[in-house]
Amino acid sequence: MARFGDALTTGADLVNAAERAALQALEQMDGPADLVCFFVSGADPDEVTLAGRRVMELTGDALTLGCSATGVVGGGRGVEGQGAVSVWCARLPGVELTPFRLDTVVEGDQLAVVGMREPSPRDRAGILFTNPYEFPTQAFVRETTAALDGLPLVGGMADGLHGEESVRLFCEGDVADNGAIGVLIGGEGVLGTVVSQGCRPVGPSMTITKADGNLVLELAGTNAYERLETLVEELSEEDRELASRGLHIGIAMDEYADHHEQGDFLIRTLSEADPGLGALTIDEMVEVGQTVRFQVRDASTADEDLARKLTEFGAEHAVGGGLLFSCNGRGETLFSQSDHDVLAVRRILGVGPVAGFFAAGEIGPVAGVNHVHGFTACLLAFAA
Structure with a gap:
């Protein structure tokens, strides 16, 4: 049976916050996790790096990936513009996880993306986090629907409180400030995606x-x-x-x-x-x-659109956990509160462990085609 946990902690000591969030999330598992995703917001890029390393040290054999952000989501709330760490973990019986790390190389007068894994017939979705300042996210995502045989990608563009210099990507014990990272997820544990554009x-x-x-x-x-x-x-x-x-x-x-x-x-x-x-x-x-x-678009329209999409999805699926990627223009900017999207997901789908981050651009499929969005909430849902 699948099991999920999540936690969000804040504090001036970002490494301590990372440790507390990781331990609190993992304690909810009653056993080892298979997949851990985490997100770090902090003023000092070096502290963000240390916090990310601390999470990866604590997750054991779980496939662990994450990124920096200007705000994070977890534990039923959102936090923007301050030091915070969100950790989400899952035990997913029968699910296959294939991590990847993407880089760019010059081929003639063009940039080519290398490192993408070929999906297997069992793969149901992929998670993707990118550094938008130097990785060609729009162009790459545009091509993935055909290149990955229609596999949906969900995720977001990482960021930091000091822009380009503060972006960090974390994957399997490594830290990078460029490229992109992600994981292909295979098996019946992935239910699908919800993309609310709010217009x-x-x-x-x-x-x-x-x-x-x-x-x-x-x-x-x-x-x-x-x-x-x-x-x-x-x-x-x-x-x-x-x-x-x-x-x-x-x-x-x-x-x-x-x-x-x-x-x-x-x-x-x-x-x-x-x-x-x-x-x-x-x-x-x-x-x-x-x-x-x-x-x-306004707050009322965005609220109604998200509620409608979640209600339709929940009528067909029993959700056990989810990863949520909301635009950094939503939250307090649109709704006057950082918690709006995560509270809507928890309330309407009846699910507890939901975590993610406020992205500089959200990745999710519309009508079966992967796109990069703005002002959107994108959810990847897992079966209970």
């Missing part, structure tokens, strides 16, 4: 009729900027206010659906609207013929 569509669905890379030039045969202006004018006062804080665009994942509603889109940020070009710049390459719909 609500506004206005009609429209077809891209002219595009260039990540520029949308025409929507439904009309100048894209003019389409946007018309949409904003027709919004309610409430939605217009939300749009003024940041408008997003959703790319339909099923072009053959009769209708595209909330949850049917891959959400991307609308980063620029150029009246001169009549173009909209988004954070994704687009093609003529794709269906898109504008989106807004």
Whole structure:
């Protein structure tokens, strides 16, 4: 029978906090763990390194991996911007664990990623943590769905309280400040993933009729900027206010659906609207013929979307534990509390041991395709 444990501790002495978190989580196991994931937030990168090493010293033969972050989740709460360590552990009978360490090498005028393990027929999911400052996370994740035969990847971009210089990755006793790490998980113990993008569509669905890379030039045969202006004018006062804080665009994942509603889109940020070009710049390459719909996001919408996704998942699965990767723009920034996402997961799925971190970009599948997201909560769920 699977068993899970988690703990989150804080304190000025980060190594001591790491020891307490690891021991508290492992005590819940009633035996050895197979997999341990941990996350460290701290002001001093050297202390973060020592804290990570201490966790790895205490986990015995368990496959152990983790990373630094600006905030961590565990023990039913979240902590941002201060010294904290979260540890999650699992005993997973019959599950196969295959760790990997990714690096980049120069091949001609391009970077190639090396070190990825070929998935076995039993693999059900992979966990991935990256250093986003120097590892090509977006490009790599974009290719993994095809390269890994549709295997879902869940995880996040590591970070630190001092940015690039403070990123640390931990795997199997080693510490790295570059590349990426992860593990392939095989067997029936993996239930699946929940990805909540937290947006609500506004206005009609429209077809891209002219595009260039990540520029949308025409929507439904009309100048894209003019389409946007018309949409904003027709919004309610409430939605217009939300749009003024940041408008997003959703790319339909099923072009053959009769209708595209909330949850049917891959959400991307609308980063620029150029009246001169009549173009909209988004954070994704687009093609003529794709269906898109504008989106807004606020705390209420994000809360409702996460609750709906979790409720649907929980109706079909009995969850024993989970790993949660939430955007560092959620937490206190969006909800005025760091605990929102983890409390929702625990409450709706009826599960205790849930841990993770506030990521600089979240990794998770939408409509069977792996993507890097922003402002998203991504959950990897394990069977009870």
